[in-house]
Amino acid sequence: MTMSEKDLFNHRDLSWLEFNARVLHEALDDRTPLFERVRFLGIFQSNLDEYFMKRMGSLYSLARIRFREQLLPLLNDLRTCFEKELVPELKNAGIHLLPWKELSPEERERANHFFRHQIFPVLTPFAVDSGHPFPFVSNLSLSLGVFLNYPGREDETHFARIKVPNFFPQWIRVDGKKDPKHARFLSVIELIVANVDSLFPGMEIRDMMPFRVTRNTNIEADPEESDDLLEAISTELKERKFGDVVRLEYTGKGHPLMLEMLRDELHLDEDQVYEVQGLLEYTSLKPILELSRPEFKFEPWIPVPVPALSDPDRDIFQTIKHHDILVHHPYESFTGSVERFIRAAVNDPKVTAIKMTLYRTGADSPLIPLLKKAAELGKHVVCLVELKARFDEEKNILVAQSLEDSGVHVVYGVIGLKTHCKTTLIVRQEGDEIKSYCHIGTGNYHSVTSRLYTDFGLFTCKREIAEDVVNLFHFLTGKSLKKDYNRLLVAPLTLKEQFLKRIHRETANAKKGLPARIIAKVNSLDERDLSHALYEASEAGVRIDLIIRGICCLRPGVKGLSSNIRVFSVIGRFLEHSRIFYFQNGEENEVSGEFFIGSADWMHRNLLSRVEAVVPVEELQHRERIFDFLNLLIDDHRQGWEMSSDGTYKKRKVKHSKRDLGTHQILMQKARGKPVS
Numbered sequence: 001m002t003m004s005e006k007d008l009f010n011h012r013d014l015s016w017l018e019f020n021a022r023v024l025h026e027a028l029d030d031r032t033p034l035f036e037r038v039r040f041l042g043i044f045q046s047n048l049d050e051y052f053m054k055r056m057g058s059l060y061s062l063a064r065i066r067f068r069e070q071l072l073p074l075l076n077d078l079r080t081c082f083e084k085e086l087v088p089e090l091k092n093a094g095i096h097l098l099p100w101k102e103l104s105p106e107e108r109e110r111a112n113h114f115f116r117h118q119i120f121p122v123l124t125p126f127a128v129d130s131g132h133p134f135p136f137v138s139n140l141s142l143s144l145g146v147f148l149n150y151p152g153r154e155d156e157t158h159f160a161r162i163k164v165p166n167f168f169p170q171w172i173r174v175d176g177k178k179d180p181k182h183a184r185f186l187s188v189i190e191l192i193v194a195n196v197d198s199l200f201p202g203m204e205i206r207d208m209m210p211f212r213v214t215r216n217t218n219i220e221a222d223p224e225e226s227d228d229l230l231e232a233i234s235t236e237l238k239e240r241k242f243g244d245v246v247r248l249e250y251t252g253k254g255h256p257l258m259l260e261m262l263r264d265e266l267h268l269d270e271d272q273v274y275e276v277q278g279l280l281e282y283t284s285l286k287p288i289l290e291l292s293r294p295e296f297k298f299e300p301w302i303p304v305p306v307p308a309l310s311d312p313d314r315d316i317f318q319t320i321k322h323h324d325i326l327v328h329h330p331y332e333s334f335t336g337s338v339e340r341f342i343r344a345a346v347n348d349p350k351v352t353a354i355k356m357t358l359y360r361t362g363a364d365s366p367l368i369p370l371l372k373k374a375a376e377l378g379k380h381v382v383c384l385v386e387l388k389a390r391f392d393e394e395k396n397i398l399v400a401q402s403l404e405d406s407g408v409h410v411v412y413g414v415i416g417l418k419t420h421c422k423t424t425l426i427v428r429q430e431g432d433e434i435k436s437y438c439h440i441g442t443g444n445y446h447s448v449t450s451r452l453y454t455d456f457g458l459f460t461c462k463r464e465i466a467e468d469v470v471n472l473f474h475f476l477t478g479k480s481l482k483k484d485y486n487r488l489l490v491a492p493l494t495l496k497e498q499f500l501k502r503i504h505r506e507t508a509n510a511k512k513g514l515p516a517r518i519i520a521k522v523n524s525l526d527e528r529d530l531s532h533a534l535y536e537a538s539e540a541g542v543r544i545d546l547i548i549r550g551i552c553c554l555r556p557g558v559k560g561l562s563s564n565i566r567v568f569s570v571i572g573r574f575l576e577h578s579r580i581f582y583f584q585n586g587e588e589n590e591v592s593g594e595f596f597i598g599s600a601d602w603m604h605r606n607l608l609s610r611v612e613a614v615v616p617v618e619e620l621q622h623r624e625r626i627f628d629f630l631n632l633l634i635d636d637h638r639q640g641w642e643m644s645s646d647g648t649y650k651k652r653k654v655k656h657s658k659r660d661l662g663t664h665q666i667l668m669q670k671a672r673g674k675p676v677s
Contacts, residue, residue: 024078052247090288098174123192126161127160142164145262209255210280247273248262250275309325348428353382354426357421361446383403425438442580442598464486465616537564557643557645570633
């Protein structure tokens, strides 16, 4: 069967849009709690903002127009959901989002007082005329465009831009009460519009239009052209603020002359202008979500202790020496496992060295003061901080400088590669022996996201894996060119080659009549060589199940190409983030096959442009646990979606009560020791 590349693969950007449509569905689904539906509107919009900032600047015009055509119906669904469903439901719950005209006289006075004393002093109207050039409009800033003229001179229209401050809530409460069951809110933009005369005394206001711009942030410095990576990234951050505008959004009637002027000043084509028939910023609804109304939120979840670490007094190193420990966040505690591991290393006089990679972590992370303390105690502490973690560069620079000030050896990785692996190495002097303990994970060392993202982590001191982690850090901090790792699969050195080798082995096994199956759980799949290998395996009879949260360019279920491939996606209260790889390897007992977890997606950038680490999971109880988890995802009819051969997704229908719970609810109940019916 001869097929073109276009027929073989889904368009990457349209596949991403399909993913964000699944996120939006969580807001459209009336089984989702009310406040969580509102929150998913904000997540959908934040995802879209990030997409425009990262991708839209590099799309050619035809692809941009195609993307727009498929986006517009989603934006209509967004507005309809908010205005026709969520606003009335909030009203029924006693929460009112009001226009100015519906405020009582007392509420107007209260709002005006807030305007005079809180907002007015910080507003700066920027007029445009021969002496005042068009002002710089920063990325994602909310603005109010105003047309005005001098009294009696209607033929001379002037434009002014008012930037809406973003350092206080965009919705203010006007009822003067604290009762969460009866709350009335007004948007700040409405309040500014109602008081706009006070900004232009004596002038006549002709028209007003709220708008927002999005700038291209996909500006990357070339580290090879700089002697100082820190300086190069700092320069990149400054340049990013001035990236080209890639989108203009406006709401209201949209004055034609104002739109034409903005398009000209911002250098935009017509397809880059979006009329918004709703809110410009759904993320601004945070004050509503902060109301104490637990009945409208997901049930609170507190991670449970890891069973192997349930005794807080037991030495964690002795526990790891006894057997590997597999942890699954957010069901099991990050604090009680990863943080405990680092804390124990800091306080243990036998520990001589701590090495760690940090891709994303909060500046207030409890791990940072622990690493500082270890350095101050005289331990050898090495921390690889990835400065190029998109949108976290500034935070990471501050973290790196803070660590350096405390004596931590901070390095920034290998030139030309992002360090994305999640690894920690603890070196301990045990009598005459040096023993290394490792943690290799699928997620960032971030205490906040560990409660929101699903990730696996493996603690081990197995000699061959520990040697590999030692050599991995030598590669990251020095000039090592070592490629022959014992058990670890490392990108960009061996990972793609090792994945292809295993896919081809499954193909050969299927042709021999041996058991052959592949399951991969990743965030995205766009790597063409792996996809071609999977197509070949499928047609040889290998059963292939791919659990992919986001982008998937491979097309499943195409006769003569991928008839044995299924693609699933699970979207819910937690963000599925773990990467898992399973190859049956001819074994009759499926759990005797090969299992791996790690940091790498099946994307070109992960396999060839990043440092990634994937580790085998060897102990039977851990393989059984992972296999049960994978099958739970595949069988999920509550949160699960299945891809059709044309790249679109269909929501799976609930068939019985257990499936109605969904993966996340089932695993929470299991973690608590509750039966799942």
